[in-house]
Amino acid sequence: MNIIYLTDLLGTGVFAISGTLAALNKNKSHDVLALFIFAFVTAVGGGTLRDVIIQAYPVAWISDANYLTVITLGVVIAIACRRWWLGILHRPLLLFDTLGIGIFTIMGLEKALNAGVNTWAAVLLGIVSALFGGVIRDTLANEVPLVFERQLYATPCLTGAVAYVLLLPLGLHPTLVFLLAVGVITGFRLLAIRKRWALPAVRA
Template sequence: MTIWYLTDLIGVSVFAISGALSALSKKMYHDLIGVFFIGFLTAIGGGTVRDVIMNAHPIAWIRDPNYLIVIIASVIIAVFCRKWWMGALQRPLLLFDTIGIGLYTILGLQKALITGVNDWAAILLGVISALFGGVIRDTMVNDLPIIFDRQLYVTPCLTGAILYQLGRSLDINSTLNLLVSAGIIALFRLLAIRYDWSLPRIQD
């Protein structure tokens, strides 16, 4: 089991929990199948869009049953631990989403590089991997997609992806580069929320 495969499974799990918690926050307690599908779509949405763009077949979750096993287990954990999370963590959905975008930005970027795309395209595909699951989740539960949040959301992903590419050019250990770049994305996003950072508005 490589670090990249393990990171992929962790990212899938985090996003599945994020999707399930979002559904549960809408009081969907009596529609567990609906909760599962929102968790499932959140978990595989960004990676599937990325792979379709790259024409990378078969798509990972179709080829490897471990993805579905992880998603099912993660949704079950989200359902049974929801009261603890809601009590122990002030904003659990935000936490899982932030961890997810950090992991999936770098993972998606690396997967794109393996297929031979250019460095800038790989950065954009990494961002797509991180964001589209959340867009699907928010749309499904009738929320404004979080990418339109006034605090910085896309910018941390771009920053971390560019730093990862810089690390590759400097021959930094790939595991260390992954952890540092993903961590910077998550920290940047949390600081943007904490201090209400945003880019200048486009004037009418």
């Protein structure tokens, strides 16, 4: 198994944990099947839309059962450790969600570029890969999706994706560029949460 594949599985697991925690945060009485659905749509929703757009068939989770296994493990880990996380971390949902969007933005961008998509369309598809699963998750949880709120959510993804595109031609090792871009997204997002940064509102 190569590093790209393992990273994709890691991102899937992180997003599965995020989706499960989102469901538990909204309603503590969800059954296990409902939690799996939250985890599933969070983990593969954005990537599935990206693959449909670029016609990358079959979609990864359909052809490779390891993705469903990782999602299931993510649900189990989130349920088993939820009280421990809540005891030592401030809002663990945001932490796992931030890690997920960082990994999946750049993974989605790379996959789009490898499919021959032009650079800036690939940037947008990377953002779709990272955020669309969360949109479905928040909609199912009867919440306003984070991407539609004023807090900086899509902006860190865009910043990291652009950083990746600009750094890649400089001759740096691709793994280093990947890690730097993911670091830009996660660091920017966590700092924006801490500082409560938001884009200016546009009013009618």
